[in-house]
Amino acid sequence: MSPSVPLQEMIRAIRSARTQCEERGVIQRECAAIRAQFRQVDNGARSHNLAKLLYVHMLGYPAHFGQMECVRMIASPRYSEKRVGYLGAMMLLDEKQDASLLITNSIKNDLSHSNQYVQSLALCTLACMGSAEMCRDLAPEIDRLLRASNSYIKKKAALCAVHIVRKVQDLGELFAPAARSLLSEKNHGVLHGAVVLITELCERNPETLERFRKTVPDLVQIMKGLVISGYSPEHDVAGISDPFLQVRILRLLRILGRNNEAASDAMNDLLAQVATNTDSTKTVGNAVLYETVLTVLDIKSESGLRVLAVNILGRFLLNNDRNIRYIAMTSLQRIVGTDHNAVQRHRGTIVDCLKDQDASVKRRALELSLALVSASNIRSMMKELLLFLSSCPPELRAQAASGIFYAAGGDVRDETVPNLIQLITNASELHCYTVHKLYRALLNDISQQSLVQVACWCIGEYGDLLLRGECQETEPAQVTEDDVLDALETVLQSHMSSPATRGFALTATMKLSTRILDNVDRIRSIVSIYGSCIDVELQQRAVEYNALFRKYDHMSPYTSILSDKNTCLQVCDLLGLLGGSEEPLQPSPAPGLSLNTASTAGGDLLDLLGGLEPTPPAPGQIYTNTHTSHTTPTVTVYEKDGVTLTLSCEKQSDSVLTVTLTASNSTDSDMSSFTLQAAVPKVCLSTSNAKEAFSVRTCTYSRLCKTVSV
Structure with a gap:
């Protein structure tokens, strides 16, 4: 190929190549000719050759040998050569190469050039590839x-x-005064550059941010001029006057008004005017409205203005453009925690987005719908989500609280599981319904890891409700202790279970040891297996749980007392720790705890302190114990394997109550390693305002062969 072939001819030859090998041949021949001409001292076609080399560079072929030619052409007095030389420097050079330092002096000279276009070339090059030293x-x-x-x-x-400023943050103070003066310019290009510069300065220096907060009135006036200005052919875009400058000003106002009430008040009226006067039928107008909404939500704006911003996002949800609907739901997701009621007004529109054909919009709508679930709308929302479940693809399957939880394969966010667990915990009236639904889901499918994790947590936490087999919300499942342990063991042994899921199942199994008394040995066996697991997390859990079994095995029969809230309250009231209760407490023995109330007055455990009326108090009445005697009958609180624990109380005075716990052995042989512990914290008695401390006594006997009283 002739060295004098013009750029257009070279491009045509490259495009006509039928194979990649043929293309490489054309480029190699042309690069060889360019190198030969670069070596000539007086070459009148330098700009022509460098232009061809830049095209080769854009195709992805090596062009580093043209770097020094760029340096020479930048120093040329001809504007045509300078222009190509600066273009080549921006493409072939960067701050990591030593050759870039060679053009520093040329750029400095050109910044003082009398021709504005030469100055412009130097400015653009420095802004593109200037190093920190330059x-x-x-x-x-x-x-x-x-x-x-x-x-x-x-x-x-x-x-x-x-x-x-981005390269050398310390130089920001140098440009601050000049940037402030640029806001008085009328040229939109200068205003745009000034706003971008001030934004950069404010983001990087808090002191500069405080200084530029004084410019909020000036920015408001500039923005008002853009909003109310008439048609301007130079700046008009689809009926909006210079939307690019408007967006930049709104972003700067958002930074200046953040965490500052005075600056926020100064821009509230402007933001309301922009929100109401901007045309939302065009994409350009929606861009300005979106920035307005972000500014309103980020500053200390008025409540009415925030509602207006949320309503704009609600209108975005009705837009035919899926991109606009997507960013609207993304913004609503960010503010649902602070403006929950305002977002709730658009719940119907959000739920309708679950039917969108776009998978990304569906996912965003699903996340936002789950965030809108509350105690007041949980039933209606679950119906909508169930309907969505029946038609959604497997990768977007979702199931939410109260037995419905979404599990989009492995793409479920990390915070989804704890958020759902928190939601279930707060809905106390649905605990029974939830554990039954999740138990059935666990039996049907254990491939959805997030669903399995929540199910295991609920079974471990509310396993007693599952075993009880009573649920008003759904048909209760008749589940035995072995059934529950079989389900958890299946999760532990499944190859589909992740280490995190196995951790949930192992912890749930351990929790059940306080609710299941007949299968404690099986639970201990299951936990022991993972003491040598290859996964460090599971191994650590198993070892710690085994240590709990060994160290506190003697207390396992009594831990079941604490697993039932009613029994816990009864014991506390028995000891005089409760001066009153908002509702009557009915005896509800924990599994494995034998409460013999035959000898109590009235047959009620709460009557151990004497004089308890058999009828419950009226609503709102304080539940108090009126003592008519100083002693109470003896009550058997535990009886198993020959060990019998009885409890009796004697009132010594208004502030002193003596509680006697008697342990006896009814078998023929002695019992070894018997430990009895009792601990009561400091409380405020209802009979006086003084804080009284109960004494704590611990008795340990190597062999229990007679009655022991504490």
């Missing part, structure tokens, strides 16, 4: 150009200053 050396020149009279140069200098 920025420090040339920053005074850029500050000088920011104060020039030429608007074209000031616009370029402002954008170059942005690059310098």
